[in-house]
Amino acid sequence: MSDQSTEAQAGSGKTVALILIGIAVVLFILGLIDDYEGGLSIHPMDQFIVSPLFGDGPVGLLTITNVTLWLALAVAAVVALMVLGTRGRAVVPTRGQSIAELAYGFVRQMVQDVAGKDALGYFPYIFTLFLFILMANFLGLIPGSFTTTSHIAVTAVMAFAVFLTVTILGFVKNGAGFLSLFWVSSAPLPLRPILAIIELISYFVRPVSHSIRLAGNVMAGHAVLKVFAGFAGAMGAASVAPILGVVAIYGLEVLVSFIQAYVFTILTCVYLKDALHPHH
Numbered sequence: 357m358s359d360q361s362t363e364a365q366a367g368s369g370k371t372v373a374l375i376l377i378g379i380a381v382v383l384f385i386l387g388l389i390d391d392y393e394g395g396l397s398i399h400p401m402d403q404f405i406v407s408p409l410f411g412d413g414p415v416g417l418l419t420i421t422n423v424t425l426w427l428a429l430a431v432a433a434v435v436a437l438m439v440l441g442t443r444g445r446a447v448v449p450t451r452g453q454s455i456a457e458l459a460y461g462f463v464r465q466m467v468q469d470v471a472g473k474d475a476l477g478y479f480p481y482i483f484t485l486f487l488f489i490l491m492a493n494f495l496g497l498i499p500g501s502f503t504t505t506s507h508i509a510v511t512a513v514m515a516f517a518v519f520l521t522v523t524i525l526g527f528v529k530n531g532a533g534f535l536s537l538f539w540v541s542s543a544p545l546p547l548r549p550i551l552a553i554i555e556l557i558s559y560f561v562r563p564v565s566h567s568i569r570l571a572g573n574v575m576a577g578h579a580v581l582k583v584f585a586g587f588a589g590a591m592g593a594a595s596v597a598p599i600l601g602v603v604a605i606y607g608l609e610v611l612v613s614f615i616q617a618y619v620f621t622i623l624t625c626v627y628l629k630d631a632l633h634p635h636h
Contacts, residue, residue: 400582404506404575422502423510430492430504438487459487463621470625475632481521482628485514486621493574493613497606505616506575508567515567518624526631537634566623573616577609 409420437459441452449457463483467475489505496503504510526534538555540548584605587598 400579400586403578403582404503406507423504423507426492426495426502426504427510430488430495433491433495434484434487437491459483466622467625467628470622471629471632475625475628478525478628482621482624485518485624486617489514489570489620490614490617493617494610496574496578497609497613503574503578506571506578508571511567511571512563514620515563515570518566518627519563522624522627522631525628526634529632530634534631534634537630541635562627566620570616570620573612577605577612581605581609 406415406421406423408415409422409425413419415421437452437456441450442456444450444453446453460483463486464476464479467479467482471478492505492510493503495501496505526537530536538552538559540551540555543551581602584598584601587601
């Protein structure tokens with residue numbers, strides 16, 4: 357039952373992503389057309405440019421950039437919520453403590469429901485992922501900020517870290533028995549080798565889809581916001597519709613920011629379950 361709900365939630369996330377990407381593409385093309393004709397100038401992708409925090413030189417390996425700043429702020433926000441927000445440990449919790457306790461209970465229950473009680477030992481790692489992505493997404497909604505999770509370089513690091521962790525864990529816990537994950541014993545014998553190849557390819561595609569899903573959703577939503585904001589700024593008195601569009605899409609983006617953190621986390625739990633219980 358939990359697997360079905362997981363697939364449904366992941367499917368809804370993909371639907372939202374496709375809708376946002378479609379809107380972004382259409383409006384982006386309109387913006388380019390208007391720009392070409394000398395009218396409206398909209399550059400929705402400029403907000404994702406990585407630039408040095410100090411000076412205007414090239415971005416090197418050790419250059420402190422806007423990405424560095426907002427990644428650090430996301431970490432600081434997690435620390436502020438979980439350390440400073442709960443330091444009182446009051447019987448009657450403060451707002452910060454209540455939020456921290458709700459987040460803790462929410463993710464802990466998710467890990468237990470999806471991956472089982474024996475997965476709770478890995479709860480701190482999963483909880484840290486959830487809070488970091490959530491804070492990075494919410495910080496990216498602040499006007500003038502930089503959305504770090506819109507960059508595939510950031511999401512790919514997290515996705516490949518999950519992939520390597522669960523793969524190593526699967527072999528450590530099960531030895532060669534972890535390979536039974538790719539052998540569908542319930543299928544007819546002639547089909548099993550073919551299904552094993554499909555399962556193997558699907559397994560190695562996981563970090564790619566895991567990272568692109570998050571970055572694509574976030575980037576598409578922010579691009580749409582930028583396009584609507586550009587229309588609102590250029591249309592003068594007729595900008596009521598674009599402004600209402602910005603408000604509506606901003607509200608949707610708040611929801612998407614939470615949903616994408618949730619989807620990334622619940623898929624991590626699914627992969628963890630496969631590592632702990634690989635048998636079909």
